[in-house]
Amino acid sequence: MxxxxxxxxxxxxxxxxxxxxxxxxxxxxxxxxxxxxxxxxxxxxxxxxxxxxxxxxxxxxxxxxxxxxxxxxxxxxxxxxxxQEVLADGGLSGREAYWRLEGQMWDWRGLGQRTDIRPVTPLDVEVGAGRAPIDVVKGFCLEICHQVSNAPREISLAIANAPTKAARDLYMEFYEEEHPHGDMLREALAHWLPETGIDAAVPLPQTLGLLNTYNWWAQSDPLLYAVALMRDEGSGLDATPAPETDVYEAMRTHYDVPKEVTERFHWHATLDADLDHGSFPLDVFSTVPVIEPLRYAALTKAARGIVELYDALMNGVLEYYSANSAESRWSQVTTQAMAR
CATH class of the missing domain: 3.90.930 (Outer Surface Protein A; domain 3)
Incomplete structure (x- = not known):
């Protein structure tokens, strides 16, 4: 009771x-x-x-x-x-810090939007309605592929810099689950884009900024990286996308996308909720008995930063690929360099 x-x-x-x-x-x-x-x-x-x-x-x-x-x-x-969640002496436990950060993150994600629906970006709206050019969908998949392919590197950094065995073991288990997904998405995307192009593609600046942030946080403080995962890892408690803003439903109904691409990318987008990966950051936070005020301040800044970085990425995908082809992200020079 x-x-x-x-x-x-x-x-x-x-x-x-x-x-x-x-x-x-x-x-x-x-x-x-x-x-x-x-x-x-x-x-x-x-x-x-x-x-x-x-x-x-x-x-x-x-x-x-x-x-x-x-x-x-x-x-x-x-x-x-x-x-079980808070410290009676008024200190901040790792678990309470997580719940506070969850509240802040969802507040920033849904800023100016209804709170009883899943927050959406302009990309969700435009692709969901079928108004965005097909290259926006290609670019979306390509940038997601960059992001997921970076996961083994960032998780490895979190493992190497974990201060406790408990946190390290959690990240090692997470690595085992996540490390093949980049190759799996790349394999599917090769049904739509040339493999040499995928390999040689240069990430958008917004993607590169996001990935460098992941890498830096993972080697700086495993809790900072766990905050980033709070934004990325879905939960079965999350609202499902409305049909009119569901990118993957739009890929099936509004765009001529190979079935292999739609199924694999949708599978990955819903995998976290199916595996309850949304609880993984809480497990990491639970390994920390007490969080000092300065550390919590840094985590709060990270929570807002990751929301804004992700929004910048989605806005960047919509803006760039509305005016440019996916093929513009690689050149003969990069393709030749990758082939060596």
């Missing part, structure tokens, strides 16, 4: 709803409870450190009503047991 409830910071209350309604990772959760001021105050006090009697007293919510509310919330992914 939860005695000190901890409501995840990423769970956002909808104050315009008559009933208690939260949005979390693009999904909505509605409860058969009227959204009164005591109910709102009670949820705001669920910080993992405040016991139920104190929450009831300060919110003027009846004890039975509060217990019923906690029971309802506990049946969802929104509420956790504070005894």
């Amino acid at each position: 939860v005695t000190k409830p901890y409501l995840k910071p990423a769970a956002v209350i909808d104050r315009e709803s008559e009933n208690l309604r939260f949005t979390y990772r693009g999904r909505a959760y509605t409860f058969p409870v009227s959204l009164t001021k005591p109910v709102e105050l009670a949820t705001m006090a669920m910080d993992g450190r405040t016991p139920l009697p104190e929450i009831a007293l300060n919110s003027l919510l009846g004890t039975d009503e509060l217990q019923e509310l906690v029971t309802e919330l506990s049946a969802t992914p929104l509420l956790l047991d504070g005894e």
